[in-house]
Amino acid sequence: MRRVLILRPEPGASATAARAAALGLEAVVAPLFVTRPLPWQPPPADRFDAVMLTSAAAARLGGDGLAAYRALPVFAVGAATADAARAAGFADIRAGDADAPALLERIAAAGHRRLLHLAGREHRAAAHPAIAIDRAIVYAADAVEALPRPARVALAEGAVALLHSPRAARHFAGLVDRAAGIGIAAISPAVAEAAGKGWAAIGIADRPDDAALLAVAAALCDQADRLRNG
Structure with a gap:
């Protein structure tokens, strides 16, 4: 399953979702901020x-x-x-x-x-x-106070969360159980640091843009699929 959870605010969230779809990734949009x-x-x-x-x-x-x-x-x-x-x-x-x-x-x-x-x-x-x-x-x-149900379901089913900012990383970490096998893709080292440790997998984009972030997320999805399929 190649699914990503997009947490950035609109209109950026929809733009990222369109880029994800072009790469063959299924996107679930659930902005953390308005x-x-x-x-x-x-x-x-x-x-x-x-x-x-x-x-x-x-x-x-x-x-x-x-x-x-x-x-x-x-x-x-x-x-x-x-x-x-x-x-x-x-x-x-x-x-x-x-x-x-x-x-x-x-x-x-x-x-x-x-x-x-x-x-x-x-x-x-x-x-x-x-x-x-x-x-x-x-x-x-x-900031929103909780993730909507589609986002929680997507995470439970192995979706990779995309983190676009340090504030988003900190807020997301406070909303979920990072021990629940969640993988994250961070747009920069600063964002990864803000997310903290304890995630099932973490990838860091080599430059701060959607193309690099989605490439990392796709690699994490493929890695998770290989582990699930033995």
Whole structure:
């Protein structure tokens, strides 16, 4: 059985499900969070020489306030976040293939010193000694209290859970019994670390995008099938 449990919020969840289907994976969608925009006051754009996006939701939910920063270069974690920035009207976009600390290293190497981080209410406050960072909180992701029955059934039947963020990893670990033979696929080492130990199997994508994550999940599914079939 090649089934994956997709836990990221919409609209990303449906996009991941479509990619999974193209790979011959059956997808069960059960977002752990529901995202919503928050009111925010955009700081003056002339205070910054670059923008950082660590989540596609910031670009999708930032609203009209994003327009003030479209002339600035945008540094984004992962291809999905870069695509969301492009859809929001940004033109100069540089996608990083790692996490926020690695992206900050790249921003510093490019000579930027005054950064606006458009972020969610729950975020990782990454820092860099050479960069002054202001954060604007533009959205919230509210956690669900329990997994729906189809998700619980899928896990009981051997589905591999896809984890797209450290917060999702921590929340998922608190909702399930990790000793129940559950396998997880993490989009980065930081996400795997947040999930903790005790899983039946764990795979880590070699870059932070859906293609790499789904490749890991497919390999875990195939490995589980081989074990079941002897």
